[in-house]
Amino acid sequence: MSGTREYSPSNPSPLLPPLVSAISAQRLETSRSNRIHGGKWRRKWFGEDYGDEGKWSNSSSKSLPPCCIKARASVPESEAKCHDTVVSGWFTESQSITDKTGKAHSLKVEKILYRGKSKYQEILVFESSTYGKVLVLDGIVQLTDKDECAYQEMIAHLPLCSIPSPKTVLVIGGGDGGVLREISRHRSVETIHICEIDKLVIDVCEEYFPELYVGFGDPRVQLHVGDAVEFLRNAAEGTYDAIIVDSSDPIGPAQELVEKPFFEMITRALRPGGVLCNQAESLWLHTHLIQDMLAICRETFKGSVHYAWTSVPTYPSGVIGFLLCSKDGEPVNFMDPINPIEQQEGADNAGREIKFYNSEIHKAAFALPSFAKRELSTVYASSRLSQSEQGEDTLKMNLVAKNELVTAS
Amino acid sequence: MSGTREYSPSNPSPLLPPLVSAISAQRLETSRSNRIHGGKWRRKWFGEDYGDEGKWSNSSSKSLPPCCIKARASVPESEAKCHDTVVSGWFTESQSITDKTGKAHSLKVEKILYRGKSKYQEILVFESSTYGKVLVLDGIVQLTDKDECAYQEMIAHLPLCSIPSPKTVLVIGGGDGGVLREISRHRSVETIHICEIDKLVIDVCEEYFPELYVGFGDPRVQLHVGDAVEFLRNAAEGTYDAIIVDSSDPIGPAQELVEKPFFEMITRALRPGGVLCNQAESLWLHTHLIQDMLAICRETFKGSVHYAWTSVPTYPSGVIGFLLCSKDGEPVNFMDPINPIEQQEGADNAGREIKFYNSEIHKAAFALPSFAKRELSTVYASSRLSQSEQGEDTLKMNLVAKNELVTAS
Numbered sequence: 001m002s003g004t005r006e007y008s009p010s011n012p013s014p015l016l017p018p019l020v021s022a023i024s025a026q027r028l029e030t031s032r033s034n035r036i037h038g039g040k041w042r043r044k045w046f047g048e049d050y051g052d053e054g055k056w057s058n059s060s061s062k063s064l065p066p067c068c069i070k071a072r073a074s075v076p077e078s079e080a081k082c083h084d085t086v087v088s089g090w091f092t093e094s095q096s097i098t099d100k101t102g103k104a105h106s107l108k109v110e111k112i113l114y115r116g117k118s119k120y121q122e123i124l125v126f127e128s129s130t131y132g133k134v135l136v137l138d139g140i141v142q143l144t145d146k147d148e149c150a151y152q153e154m155i156a157h158l159p160l161c162s163i164p165s166p167k168t169v170l171v172i173g174g175g176d177g178g179v180l181r182e183i184s185r186h187r188s189v190e191t192i193h194i195c196e197i198d199k200l201v202i203d204v205c206e207e208y209f210p211e212l213y214v215g216f217g218d219p220r221v222q223l224h225v226g227d228a229v230e231f232l233r234n235a236a237e238g239t240y241d242a243i244i245v246d247s248s249d250p251i252g253p254a255q256e257l258v259e260k261p262f263f264e265m266i267t268r269a270l271r272p273g274g275v276l277c278n279q280a281e282s283l284w285l286h287t288h289l290i291q292d293m294l295a296i297c298r299e300t301f302k303g304s305v306h307y308a309w310t311s312v313p314t315y316p317s318g319v320i321g322f323l324l325c326s327k328d329g330e331p332v333n334f335m336d337p338i339n340p341i342e343q344q345e346g347a348d349n350a351g352r353e354i355k356f357y358n359s360e361i362h363k364a365a366f367a368l369p370s371f372a373k374r375e376l377s378t379v380y381a382s383s384r385l386s387q388s389e390q391g392e393d394t395l396k397m398n399l400v401a402k403n404e405l406v407t408a409s
Numbered sequence: 410m411s412g413t414r415e416y417s418p419s420n421p422s423p424l425l426p427p428l429v430s431a432i433s434a435q436r437l438e439t440s441r442s443n444r445i446h447g448g449k450w451r452r453k454w455f456g457e458d459y460g461d462e463g464k465w466s467n468s469s470s471k472s473l474p475p476c477c478i479k480a481r482a483s484v485p486e487s488e489a490k491c492h493d494t495v496v497s498g499w500f501t502e503s504q505s506i507t508d509k510t511g512k513a514h515s516l517k518v519e520k521i522l523y524r525g526k527s528k529y530q531e532i533l534v535f536e537s538s539t540y541g542k543v544l545v546l547d548g549i550v551q552l553t554d555k556d557e558c559a560y561q562e563m564i565a566h567l568p569l570c571s572i573p574s575p576k577t578v579l580v581i582g583g584g585d586g587g588v589l590r591e592i593s594r595h596r597s598v599e600t601i602h603i604c605e606i607d608k609l610v611i612d613v614c615e616e617y618f619p620e621l622y623v624g625f626g627d628p629r630v631q632l633h634v635g636d637a638v639e640f641l642r643n644a645a646e647g648t649y650d651a652i653i654v655d656s657s658d659p660i661g662p663a664q665e666l667v668e669k670p671f672f673e674m675i676t677r678a679l680r681p682g683g684v685l686c687n688q689a690e691s692l693w694l695h696t697h698l699i700q701d702m703l704a705i706c707r708e709t710f711k712g713s714v715h716y717a718w719t720s721v722p723t724y725p726s727g728v729i730g731f732l733l734c735s736k737d738g739e740p741v742n743f744m745d746p747i748n749p750i751e752q753q754e755g756a757d758n759a760g761r762e763i764k765f766y767n768s769e770i771h772k773a774a775f776a777l778p779s780f781a782k783r784e785l786s787t788v789y790a791s792s793r794l795s796q797s798e799q800g801e802d803t804l805k806m807n808l809v810a811k812n813e814l815v816t817a818s
Contacts, residue, residue, distance in 0.1 A: 090513065092515075101539055102516060102517035102537055102538035102539030102540065103514070103515065103516055103517070103539065103540065103722075103723075104499065104513075104514070104515040104516075104517075105512070105513070105514060105515075106501075106512065106513040106514075106515065107511060107512055107513075108511035108512070108513075128511055129511035130510055130511030130512065131511065131512065146693075147693065149780075150778070284555075284556065284720070284722050309720075311693070311718075311720060311726075311727060311728050312727075313512075313693050313726040313727050313728070314512075317720075317722040317727065318720060318721075318722050318726065318727015318728060319720050319722070319727060353779075354779050355778070355779055355780045356778040356779055356780065357778075357779065358776075358778075358779050358782070360775075360776035360777070361776050361777075361778060361779075363773070363776065364772070364773035364774075364776035365773075367767075367769035367770050367772065367773035368769070368770075369559070369764070369765040369766075369767075369770060370762075370763050370764055370765055370766065370767050370770075371558070371764045371765065373767070
């Protein structure tokens with residue numbers, strides 16, 4: 001694969017600034033001309049506009065909330081400088097140093113395995129001393145061998161175990177293959193579409209992350225390398241039983257303009273009663289963003305809308321959230337899986353065994369801390385009006401959901 | 410309070426080494442003559458011996474498991490050098506840099522509020538930019554304003570909500586007052602004993618952590634400053650309904666020798682059917698230690714023994730575990746609280762509102778990832794023999810527990 005080089009952190013470049021913080025501060029000033037547009041940009045802000053078409057553009061200059069300043073630091077640089085995040089043998093997420101989250105995570109580097117840059121982002125792969133191999137995009141840890149199981153298994157099985165017999169599934173992003181690997185455990189699934197914008201991510205994972213890339217080996221998988229918005233625009237209405245968005249991060253001033261049309265396109269592509277699972281940040285860091293996402297999705301999907309979370313040590317604050325939404329239609333009770341993984345023949349033997357997910361972990365993921373229940377309950381309260389406009393079954397489901405969310409808070 | 414000084418990280422001492430790693434490496438070589446013995450030493454290794462009495466000493470030189478090497482780095486230095494953990498305005502846990510966990514956490518420092526040293530440990534308090542005030546003992550983060558709620562509420566309410574009407578409670582360690590604050594919500598409680606070895610921790614928290622120290626203001630609290638082992642030795646048999654150990658960390662080669670006698674003393678001090686909640690590490694990092702603790706406790710307590718966990722962003726791997734044990738007697742089902750906090754009059758209004766804990770979070774804490782269920786199930790399987798020696802009710806409870814632990818794994 002082109003761009004593959006080995007680099008020893010014990011002999012860092014003499015060009016390295018003495019402190020990562022200096023580099024990261026410099027990054028804040030770099031050009032934001034490179035926009036990420038669909039595909040593998042998990043936990044990244046994708047800028048004020050949304051696509052080459054220039055649609056849904058937002059020239060507003062309103063400032064980011066303090067907790068989201070990190071996003072600015074993750075904007076791609078004009079030159080690949082992945083090694084700048086490695087100082088004295090330790091990798092530190094670039095945005096963590098400079099942003100106002102005020103917390104940094106560092107991983108000890110044994111060996112840098114790959115550095116390269118695609119049209120969309122910088123890609124870094126290194127062997128860490130205790131978390132195995134690590135994939136970094138634009139200075140942000142995407143996955144590690146040690147804890148990728150939690151993220152990949154949860155984002156796949158939370159939606160697929162919540163509906164009976166899913167057949168047609170779309171993955172947006174997910175170019176590492178891990179989500180595909182998990183979907184493959186479901187024998188009912190007949191077709192798996194994946195839309196990943198960055199072919200280089202797929203190629204890098206083929207070489208360095210065979211335990212994830214294996215997901216592409218399933219004959220049910222159809223890969224589309226391209227823009228997710230374009231893909232969704234061309235998808236026939238009501239195509240998918242489930243859509244898994246392993247990519248975008250609704251952080252930034254363009255949130256309302258960007259997200260509502262995006263979620264509307266997702267809704268359109270789902271069959272009635274179909275489900276979305278979308279990566280949804282940390283409730284320790286971003287409850288206001290989660291509130292916004294919940295509010296938008298309740299307006300858009302008109303079925304059940306819930307927030308779940310789980311532990312992923314190498315993500316900020318050690319957790320990651322998932323937004324689970326069902327389109328108006330057959331009611332979906334996400335909190336009690338109707339299609340439990342333990343009852344699916346061969347699911348645990350499809351490739352490697354399941355490391356993290358099980359039905360107890362599924363149910364537990366919806367138990368929220370009291371502070372989050374209080375903050376998110378305002379979204380549920382404000383959605384009473386829209387509930388009254390819905391069908392009887394869906395209304396009942398939403399009221400159950402609301403009660404479960406506010407009980408005991 | 411003596412020792413109180415203000416220090417600006419923007420003007421670090423010229424004596425600071427350029428890198429924290431250099432300091433931490435140096436720490437590995439420092440004297441281990443200062444032993445911690447009871448009290449506020451959460452997440453610390455307490456050395457090969459156990460107390461001035463020299464009892465349960467262990468001269469074995471067998472090496473620590475790789476994941477526990479961090480412990481060596483947290484041994485107190487002969488001189489207070491708390492500020493050495495702050496470089497360029499960022500605090501980094503000293504052991505995280507040098508140990509083989511290969512992961513470091515850093516918090517941005519706004520202002521150092523206190524540095525001092527007691528007979529037992531170095532104490533550092535600083536204002537962080539986003540986690541509020543931070544208490545650090547011997548270079549290890551003990552609590553932050555932002556996420557202390559998760560730890561304090563869980564370690565207190567997991568045991569107290571699992572038994573009907575607790576009346577007499579003992580806290581070992583917990584000198585910050587946070588666990589006392591949470592116990593105070595339980596109106597059934599008549600007496601709260603706390604045994605904390607380090608008076609300076611209490612004094613520092615009185616000045617800098619009023620939201621935790623408030624726990625000492627409850628008239629039911631009786632403070633004993635001294636050695637926990639000595640305190641337990643003198644306690645009348647069967648005194649306590651619940652004991653909460655907010656301190657020791659069973660890491661190190663002396664584990665078996667140290668822990669079994671300690672847990673036996675705990676068991677002796679509990680009434681039949683009384684419960685222990687003990688801080689119990691991260692299942693992402695230390696499953697072998699958790700296995701050992703579970704095995705020892707199943708031998709010792711002869712009631713229910715379970716592992717629970719929750720999210721605490723500033724602890725290693727972002728989670729912390731709790732070992733919950735009941736003494737032979739009235740069966741205790743930890744996983745379904747018999748004494749739910751929501752049904753206790755005034756519990757949420759005792760001082761500040763409850764931020765994290767609720768009955769759903771309680772139940773969810775016992776849902777373990779599949780990898781942990783598999784690894785810990787070996788402990789449960791090996792305890793079949795001891796189960797057969799127990800009474801019928803307890804046996805039934807243990808079998809239920811075992812089934813719940815291995816189902817779906």
